[in-house]
Amino acid sequence: MDATIVGIDVAKDRLDVCVRPSGETFVFDRTTASVLELAQRLKAFAPRIVAVEATGGFETIVAAGLAGAGLPVLVVNPAQVRAFAQALGRRAKTDPIDAAVIAHFVEATKAEPRALPDETTRLLADLIARRRQIVEMMAAEGQRDRRLTEKRVKKSIARLRKALEKELTELDAEIDDHMRGSPAWAEKENLLASVPGVGSIVARTLIAELPELGSLDRRQIAALVGVAPWTRQSGQWRGKSFIGGGRKSVRSVLFLAAMVASRHNPPLKAFRDKLVAAGKPKRVALIAVARKLLTILNAILRDKRPWQPKTA
Numbered sequence: 001m002d003a004t005i006v007g008i009d010v011a012k013d014r015l016d017v018c019v020r021p022s023g024e025t026f027v028f029d030r031t032t033a034s035v036l037e038l039a040q041r042l043k044a045f046a047p048r049i050v051a052v053e054a055t056g057g058f059e060t061i062v063a064a065g066l067a068g069a070g071l072p073v074l075v076v077n078p079a080q081v082r083a084f085a086q087a088l089g090r091r092a093k094t095d096p097i098d099a100a101v102i103a104h105f106v107e108a109t110k111a112e113p114r115a116l117p118d119e120t121t122r123l124l125a126d127l128i129a130r131r132r133q134i135v136e137m138m139a140a141e142g143q144r145d146r147r148l149t150e151k152r153v154k155k156s157i158a159r160l161r162k163a164l165e166k167e168l169t170e171l172d173a174e175i176d177d178h179m180r181g182s183p184a185w186a187e188k189e190n191l192l193a194s195v196p197g198v199g200s201i202v203a204r205t206l207i208a209e210l211p212e213l214g215s216l217d218r219r220q221i222a223a224l225v226g227v228a229p230w231t232r233q234s235g236q237w238r239g240k241s242f243i244g245g246g247r248k249s250v251r252s253v254l255f256l257a258a259m260v261a262s263r264h265n266p267p268l269k270a271f272r273d274k275l276v277a278a279g280k281p282k283r284v285a286l287i288a289v290a291r292k293l294l295t296i297l298n299a300i301l302r303d304k305r306p307w308q309p310k311t312a
Contacts, residue, residue, distance in 0.1 A: 003048035007103030010055040010062055017097035019045055020107055025099065035062055035075045039069035049113050051076050051106040060122070072113035073107065081105045114212070124178050124185075125208040131201075132249065138164045164192050174203060187304075192297055194306035197261025197268065205253045206297065214301025221298045229289045251290075258290035267309060268293060 002021045009016040015028045015038065026041075028034040042050060050071050059075060067073040084105045092135045105111075138161060145157045179185050185207055192203035206213055212224060225247055261268040268289050275285040300307065 003039070003107075004045045005107045005108065006042055006047045007099040007101070008050065008052045008061055008062065009102060010053055010059045012058060012210060012231060015062060016099045017042075018098070018103050019254065020103040023100075030035065030062065031060065032065065033272050035065035036069070039066050041068070042066070042071055048072065049074055049111065051102050053078050053081060053102055053112070058211070064119075068256045074113045075113070076102060076106065076109055084108070091108060109125075120162060120178070120182070121211060124204070126177065127175050128205055128208050129249065131168065131175065132166055134168050134171065179204065188301060191300050191304065195258050195261070195293070195300065196307070197266040198297070199257075199260075202253045202257045205250065209247060210211040210250050213298055216298070218295040218298060221294060222291055224295060225254065227254070227287060227294060254290045254294060255286065258286055258300070262286065262289050263292055281283055283298040 004022075005020045007018045007020065009018075010030065011230050013030055014032070015030050016025070017028065017038065018025045027170075028038045030209050050066055052059045052207070053064070054075050062179050063073050063075050081102055085101045141164070145154060145161075148154060148157075179189060188207050189200065189203045192198050192206060193200060210221075210225065213221060216224065254261060258268075262272045262285075263269060271292060272285045272289050275288055277284060280288070296307075
């Protein structure tokens, strides 16, 4: 008997649900009460997995409610499902992805449910995401300040930058409080930060936005972050390799850490220099360093042993 797969397409005010392979469909409101009612209804199907499409944060309450009811939940990447739908010829690129395609995607890829981050971890992730937004706003204002010459405008920029700096300081203090309040997080931060090139911001971003770190193998974690290369190939023709997908925010801080490690972490610097000497473009070498750094960090959390230069 085929395992039951449930696909849920999340909209702002409704949930479209499809049960596969029976094909049964139904609709619920996207409210807390309706999510609890949906959870009870889905339990009757004993699904192997309940797949919820990530939709700009609308899926958070849905996934948390279903997981809290004991259902095996997986939040799926909409870009991957969209590509799957296009391959099936089911939808144009700009059309909404329906629940049936989500369920079919999970069935075809044999995806497995993943543990969702708890409320405290989600709060830390939100704080770190907000910190990243403020840093980006400060950088944008700095670029405007260098480009403009009008004094009144420059004063406005200075006032806004001062307010952003104050907000950044307060956010950093709140993030520090959260990290100190969790011995497990503090231990993870110390382990990750033991690697030259990995600072507290990188470590905290990984803890909050990549909770799977240390629990997957090196290929799985590389694919999850989006640093696993894939190649365009057809017959005898072989194109360039690319990276993409995955968690962009994690990949961004990982690249920053790789840039620092390429200069100040002797084993990784030697690794990068060897690639460049072999004719690899510097950007390709940096991506390879980022992937190797991620593998090292994954092993460190898995083994709960700090950085060992001799075995890196």
